[in-house]
Amino acid sequence: MEQNTNYIFSPIEEELICYHKTTDTDLISPALPYHRHDAYEIYLFLGGNTYMYLEQSCYKLAPGDLMIISPSEMHRCVCIDNQLYERIGLNIKKPALERLSSHRSNLSSCFESHPFGQNNLTQLSQDQIVFYCELAEKLISCLSSEEYGQDLLAESYATQLLVFINTLYQSSTYRSNNLIPELVSNTMTYIKEHLVESISSEQLEQEFHYSGKYISQQFRKHTGLTIRSYIVDQRISLAKSHLSTGKTVAEACEFSGFSDYANFIRSFKKIVGMPPGKYKANKHA
Template sequence: MKKKLQTAFTTRQYMLSKDFEIYYYNEKYTSKIEMHTHNYYEFYFFIEGDVQIQIENEIYPLKCGDMVIIPPGRRHRAVVEQSNCPYRRFVFWVSREYAGNLMEQSAEYGYLMQQAQVQGKLIYSHDVVEFNTIQYKIFQLIEETQMERYGREARIPLLVSDLILHLNREIYEKEHPVKIKEENLYQNLIYYIEQNLEEDLSLEKLSSVFFVSRYYIAHIFKEQAGISVHQYILKKRMQACREAILGGENISKVYERYGFQDYSSFYRAFRKEYGMSPKEYREEQKVIFK
């Protein structure tokens, strides 16, 4: 199957499509390529060969799993040694317009392209597992472009978007491990709080559940949500109380269940949140839904 997906190499350095082109090349030796530029983005995935890549005045040796991103206008060429070793790689060209359309949908499509364009960060390495995942997605896309199956025109853009987003996500998460850890902790805190509104949700309790300090929890929550843990829990408990009251439950039992010490503290919190007392709120809703 993979052999059928190969493309015969040519020295063409311009796009025939207005959106993207993707190729799988595998040959013994490639004709010498002179330094050149593109008016599109090139994603180059190196698999095998005795190859270096020259970008402007720098030459970089390549190893299996390396990904090179070359933005428009950057002079470059592959430097291939003449040998019996196969030279295998994927080449993925994406036009500026197509990249721009993706970034209008979500800025997250453009992380790597912006890193290359603005910061000059061009080369990334992958381990075997990571690169196998990338190869699988590329072969899926190439296979779809070469077949005439029902839904082809709809599926191809999905596969392109999936590949580009996967590459951006993978590198972003590698470069921001602390941020990802914080986001995961925040999401887990949200889930735990919402599932345990009737239980003790003090910072000490949350600290013991998640094995991090209460100060760290308070910091992460404030940074992610914009309000304190206490404020968030109070809001969620008030919503739960409101729904229970509208459902006909006894007001005294409701406020006790959700951790309010007495009716006066519950009354003040409810009035602050909804602008009226619990009883007034229930009566008003009865009138509205008559």
């Protein structure tokens, strides 16, 4: 099986960022792999010929599609021609989301109430698109200003956006067709179900009755990742859960399917950005 580890963890530097971008898609690599952030993401698609992959789903986006993405959910965007790619993105870290919430109104509920990797997408009406864009532009302006009171106004506009989004998702029944190939989705499921075991190309061949090479090619085509990279990423995610519940670094290594301790330490630091011991200490500080 492939040994590449081209997974991507893309950290967000600020507690809250918002942007409105229109990009020449010649600058968007179709090989951009699945990635995740250390912040919640809200993504409004406004134009282009674009597919959004999120965990085991793939959606052909239409203007007005709004996607909510939790920090643990892997995702990627693929632009398939040279149409201009326009979107508004908002990233907010957990402490900021908690600070803006109240006892009555938990602004992270839209992220927490849907099944992992499912029902992330809804569709805005034209009036809702206009409303959302106006609020986002005000937020962007405040975030880029050093003038008196602009930080407070930024939090006000962010709160209004988050209230709007949470209210929208409470009543949304929108469902979009999942276009990801069954073979790729089933391979992801198999990996998650056998994560702490040894997983080889031969096992995948026996399970799905395709050659290991074909399975790998299809997986790479639709995720941007090698199968090995995906396995390592999922094992690190499991290790983080073990560390958060008080397991030792050695136990997290063993219980997450790693057979080589040094490789576990190296892979954890590469993906998470810090050694597992420091991650555990931060969680229990």
